[in-house]
Amino acid sequence: xxxxxxxxxxxxxxxxxxxxxxxxxxxxxxxxxxxxxxxxxxxxxxxxxxxxxxxxxxxxxxxxxxxxxxxxxxxxxxxxxxxxxxxxxxxxxxxxxxxxxxxxxxxxxxxxxxxxxxxxxxxxxxxxxxxxxxxxxxxxxxxxxxxxxxxxxxxxxxxxxxxxxxxxxxxxxxxxxxxxxxxxxxxxxxxxxxxxxxxxxxxxxxxxxxxxxxxxxxxxxxxxxxxxxxxxxxxxxxxxxxxxxxxxxxxxxxxxxxxxxxxxxxxxxxxxxxxxxxxxxxxxxxxxxxxxxxxxxxxxxxxxxxxxxxxxxxxxxxxxxxxxxxxxxxxxxxxxxxxxxxxxxxxxxxxxxx
Amino acid sequence: xxxxxxxxxxxxxxxxxxxxxxxxxxxxxxxxxxxxxxxxxxxxxxxxxxxxxxxxxxxxxxxxxxxxxxxxxxxxxxxxxxxxxxxxxxxxxxxxxxxxxxxxxxxxxxxxxxxxxxxxxxxxxxxxxxxxxxxxxxxxxxxxxxxxxxxxxxxxxxxxxxxxxxxxxxxxxxxxxxxxxxxxxxxxxxxxxxxxxxxxxxxxxxxxxxxxxxxxxxxxxxxxxxxxxxxxxxxxxxxxxxxxxxxxxxxxxxxxxxxxxxxxxxxxx
Numbered sequence: 094x095x096x097x098x099x100x101x102x103x104x105x106x107x108x109x110x111x112x113x114x115x116x117x118x119x120x121x122x123x124x125x126x127x128x129x130x131x132x133x134x135x136x137x138x139x140x141x142x143x144x145x146x147x148x149x150x151x152x153x154x155x156x157x158x159x160x161x162x163x164x165x166x167x168x169x170x171x172x173x174x175x176x177x178x179x180x181x182x183x184x185x186x187x188x189x190x191x192x193x194x195x196x197x198x199x200x201x202x203x204x205x206x207x208x209x210x211x212x213x214x215x216x217x218x219x220x221x222x223x224x225x226x227x228x229x230x231x232x233x234x235x236x237x238x239x240x241x242x243x244x245x246x247x248x249x250x251x252x253x254x255x256x257x258x259x260x261x262x263x264x265x266x267x268x269x270x271x272x273x274x275x276x277x278x279x280x281x282x283x284x285x286x287x288x289x290x291x292x293x294x295x296x297x298x299x300x301x302x303x304x305x306x307x308x309x310x311x312x313x314x315x316x317x318x319x320x321x322x323x324x325x326x327x328x329x330x331x332x333x334x335x336x337x338x339x340x341x342x343x344x345x346x347x348x349x350x351x352x353x354x355x356x357x358x359x360x361x362x363x364x365x366x367x368x369x370x371x372x373x374x375x376x377x378x379x380x381x382x383x384x385x386x387x388x389x390x391x392x393x394x395x396x397x398x399x400x401x402x403x404x405x406x407x408x409x410x411x412x413x414x415x416x417x418x419x420x421x422x423x424x425x426x427x428x429x430x431x432x433x434x435x436x437x438x439x440x441x442x443x444x445x446x447x
Numbered sequence: 448x449x450x451x452x453x454x455x456x457x458x459x460x461x462x463x464x465x466x467x468x469x470x471x472x473x474x475x476x477x478x479x480x481x482x483x484x485x486x487x488x489x490x491x492x493x494x495x496x497x498x499x500x501x502x503x504x505x506x507x508x509x510x511x512x513x514x515x516x517x518x519x520x521x522x523x524x525x526x527x528x529x530x531x532x533x534x535x536x537x538x539x540x541x542x543x544x545x546x547x548x549x550x551x552x553x554x555x556x557x558x559x560x561x562x563x564x565x566x567x568x569x570x571x572x573x574x575x576x577x578x579x580x581x582x583x584x585x586x587x588x589x590x591x592x593x594x595x596x597x598x599x600x601x602x603x604x605x606x607x608x609x610x611x612x613x614x615x616x617x618x619x620x621x622x623x624x625x626x627x628x629x630x631x632x633x634x635x636x637x638x639x640x641x642x643x644x645x646x647x648x649x650x651x652x653x654x655x656x657x658x659x660x661x662x663x664x665x666x667x668x669x670x671x672x673x674x675x676x677x678x679x680x681x682x683x684x685x686x687x688x689x690x691x692x693x694x695x696x697x698x699x700x701x702x703x704x705x706x707x708x709x710x711x712x713x714x715x716x
Binding site for chain 2: 307323437
């Protein structure tokens, strides 16, 4: 099946090549625009770049003979500046969930070509016109196993807030997203009743945990490093970063309960130089076997549900999709509306003397 | 300036115009979106932003002070010692300058942490019992920023001391002045230009610091650049980002003008 597909693609690309070299006349079937020497993929960088190269870029380069140039980080401001100035350097870019919604509203992104990108294996609700859902990740609790032995770790946000029963320095993200939700859950709000967020209630609860949080982290690598250095014994963080150090033998484990699920997304900026090849890249990123490679590498499963079939059983316990029932989804639509307000309140709260 | 001296400077002036002046004017235009001063009212009227401006200036002043405290003796020493030692000094001062700020910031995290090199040494030596809080607070930010900015103080001081005519010092010595008196009456006033140049560079660079405070301050030390970055990249409120930047620019100019007035009498002395 896979080889047949490959052959078809090769055939199409050969045709495209022929069209580009000589024939100006109409080619039969689907015509392919001329091949650029390279396309530019912008992503958040770090180990994610390495994994994407292994799972998607190498295959793409081999298949089409187009070099994939990587830039980072994902930057909403830059995306807007590029589109508005008409100088779009990226062919596709990673984008945060709420930013994807705002970018769509602002008309900063191209529609995804359903004829090129096959998302039939995706859950219905993530098959949106403008946004390509690339993976799932979650913000959960990472803890030192030498401090919390044999399942004595905090297992809920109420536990996380209970500094008497679970003493020790903590680290949380320096951002309202996740933390407002965690505070409300700790305060007794059921996971399906979090939105719309009650700011007063959330910040009041956050006041209680503030003294126990020694580091408010700002880069994804920080919580993993803080746990490794035993700078803190508990940290919230993205599952892939913990997975990475656990794989390497760190005395760290993950508590998945009540984690905050998010969707990693990619978009094609409006006015991208090679929209056709950008769609081809997204097509490459939707192939289940390749998503399985990516998930194994980083712990972030793709949204092609078939991809799980190709993941080793040893890796499955580290994938957030295994625990969806005990977690909740961050409401990107709510943040697209209220995110700015949340950030302002967060800054003010952070400046407040504890 | 004669016209003959003017023409060779044209490329540089054009460069400054297109890549500095023009963007700054554009930015000011952004901040006055719709011809209103609303964004300035927000920047100057809301306690949050004033607090952060104040924090930023406080940090920049302290960093400048510590850089001067450490940088002056070092620059002085390098200018007056043998060429070999001066070279060694230069290597130590310049090498970090060529290393990425991010790398240096992470290096400090390794050194200053609760289980970091410093704390382990101190505990092993029995000097302290519990690890000192050197990281993820104000102290960490100070150490990191002073380290990054120290060369900008050392180099102007070095230059100023080198420019000083040794005959003046020799004359003072010949007339029996104590070394303390030579320092106060000759070195200090005549190197004030270097001090001023270094202090201004350090101060102005401090104002825009972003990565170091975010990583070494544990998130609690908030400088204005962090908020501006947030407005540009996250909330996409560019007019407000422009207004905050303009206020920062105005404050910076004000400080600069004040400092210049303050040092002028000695400058011409």
